[in-house]
Amino acid sequence: MVRSELKASEIMTPIPQTVTPTQTVADAVDIMKSEDCGVVPVVSPDDSSSLVGIITDRDIALRACCEGSQGSRTPIIEAMTTNLFVVAPDDPLPRVKTIMEQAGVRRVPVVENNRLVGIISLKDLSDTLGGRGIGDTDTRILGQDPNN
Numbered sequence: 001m002v003r004s005e006l007k008a009s010e011i012m013t014p015i016p017q018t019v020t021p022t023q024t025v026a027d028a029v030d031i032m033k034s035e036d037c038g039v040v041p042v043v044s045p046d047d048s049s050s051l052v053g054i055i056t057d058r059d060i061a062l063r064a065c066c067e068g069s070q071g072s073r074t075p076i077i078e079a080m081t082t083n084l085f086v087v088a089p090d091d092p093l094p095r096v097k098t099i100m101e102q103a104g105v106r107r108v109p110v111v112e113n114n115r116l117v118g119i120i121s122l123k124d125l126s127d128t129l130g131g132r133g134i135g136d137t138d139t140r141i142l143g144q145d146p147n148n
Helices: 025-035 057-064 093-103 122-129 134-142
Strands: 039-044 047-056 107-112 115-121
Touching: 025 039, 025 057, 039 115, 047 057, 047 107, 093 107, 093 122, 115 122
Parallel strands: none
Antiparallel strands: 039 047, 047 115, 107 115
16 A cells, blocks of 8 residues: 555554643643643543543643643633544545644644544654655744744
């Protein structure tokens, strides 16, 4: 199979660990440390697969560690990103790459029927595609205002 024919579901991290909006950024940081990642999906407290946002290491640095904030006790809802760019499990990798470039993000949740089923990072794409074209993607992302 040609690499570009691969689907999002074939390279995603399935069923990533999550937090809810009422948890604290300390909970997200614990997951980031244990999973060696920079993003944690935020799901509804009523439905653990219903994606309502994401929280990134950058969100924490800018919104929870600034003057006047509660630091590690900051509720996720005060620091998370809700303007989400997502892909579907059947989306081909070129589409995933294009969405990341156009949205200026390095990570995208994979959602099916409004349910979180996985997450893809720019590193996942690079590892799969052998780095081909990823430098251009990273340059395009870096040239935009940061989203997440």
